[in-house]
């Protein structure tokens with residue numbers, strides 16, 4: 448079954464064709480991150496208008512790269528929640544018209560479910576149940592994946608996402624935007640005990656909830672203090688200490704949950720999964736605890752449409768199909 | 782009116798008190814540097830408005846919508862916006878007409894967004910756990 452899939456929930460506009468939820472036939476992405484780098488951080492982007500301009504182009508290119516004609520498409524899937532409403536609507540409306548024109552079913556997909564499904568593309572043998580940590584600029588979420596379309600949030604960030612903590616720390620350290628990669632690179636030359644950073648703890652209520660704003664604020668304070676006192680900032684040391692603090696929190700919570708729920712398989716999804724410290728710590732922890740780790744390659748970690756096509760397949764099998772009255776939603780439970 | 786808080790929960794409590802008096806359609810412009818407590822303040826606002834869902838940072842999502850209370854709270858974060866001309870792209874005008882409260886982090890990035898009837902809340906870090914919060918305009922001022 449060939450699914451033509453669309454993703455437009457935030458900064459990226461993307462179209463892809465995925466066969467049977469597992470095989471990528473094409474995966475086209477238009478990203479504005481390049482613009483970010485030129486402008487140095489805060490930039491013209493997230494434009495619903497720009498999603499609109501590129502989406503039909505991307506759709507044609509996705510078909511062409513897949514080597515398929517329109518008639519070869521069996522269903523159309525799109526992200527319908529959550530996200531910036533104007534942006535999500537562009538994908539939803541385009542997918543609706545495509546489904547109508549092709550006379551094929553329309554499949555709505557939850558964006559975070561899509562991130563989790565990126566693992567199905569990377570690991571053909573992976574099947575639920577498993578535990579998934581979804582970590583990106585906007586999300587930090589521990590999900591109990593009981594079935595392809597049956598999942599529950601075990602815990603999430605109470606304030607900032609892990610990726611946001613990296614980006615904002617990078618900014619006060621003068622490392623540019625996006626900050627994840629430069630912090631990762633710099634941390635490799637630094638001592639991860641150079642700075643004593645707080646371990647974000649959430650003591651009330653849910654043991655799997657997380658917090659990263661205290662860590663962000665600690666890094667901001669250290670950077671400002673160095674500026675005011677003209678002391679040299681040990682940037683590699685700060686980067687390494689930050690990576691260690693974030694990683695210990697994420698890996699710790701995830702391993703605790705895996706133990707409590709008895710999961711053998713742990714998957715990581717989202718852009719922050721690219722961080723080498725987090726990867727290495729997960730690998731070590733899983734080896735020690737005898738659990739299997741799944742981390743998709745970088746190109747499937749960020750927002751993309753192939754992951755929507757993968758999840759779309761399983762939504763279709765579960766009978767989750769929408770009519771032409773499908774709406775977009777800014778917020779939505781997983 | 783200027784307030785000083787000494788903890789995150791103190792800032793949340795001030796936000797809750799502040800929000801209880803807000804009418805539908807109120808626009809709250811928040812100003813202040815990274816880690817000053819803007820998100821903490823808005824979390825308090827949500828509680829004061831009877832909303833009990835997770836209130837986290839909208840830096841990446843640009844806007845979080847909280848619909849569980851008597852009226853909606855739209856939590857904006859203009860951190861990643863380059864200027865007021867991008868307001869159109871995020872649907873700013875549409876939110877103003879939805880009968881809720883709009884709270885806007887990083888308002889300094891969109892100087893053209895406000896029409897003069899907004900309430901300005903300015904945050905300043907005066908110590909590791911101290912924040913000076915100044916509210917200009919709106920009910921708590923009088």
Ligand SMILES: Nc1ncnc2c1ncn2[C@@H]1O[C@H](COP(=O)(O)OP(=O)(O)OP(=O)(O)O)[C@@H](O)[C@H]1O
Pocket residue numbers: 606607615660661662664786787788789790791792813814815816817818819820821822838886909910911912
């Ligand atoms: N008196 C206080 N009021 C609020 N926060 C405080 C206070 N003292 C310490 N803090 C800490 O400061 C941080 C405030 O973070 P928060 O994310 O709310 O700031 P923000 O202004 O929204 O930052 P950003 O610009 O990144 O959006 C938290 O880690 C909080 O624990």
Ligand SMILES: [Mg+2]
Pocket residue numbers: 819820821838839886
């Ligand atoms: Mg904030």
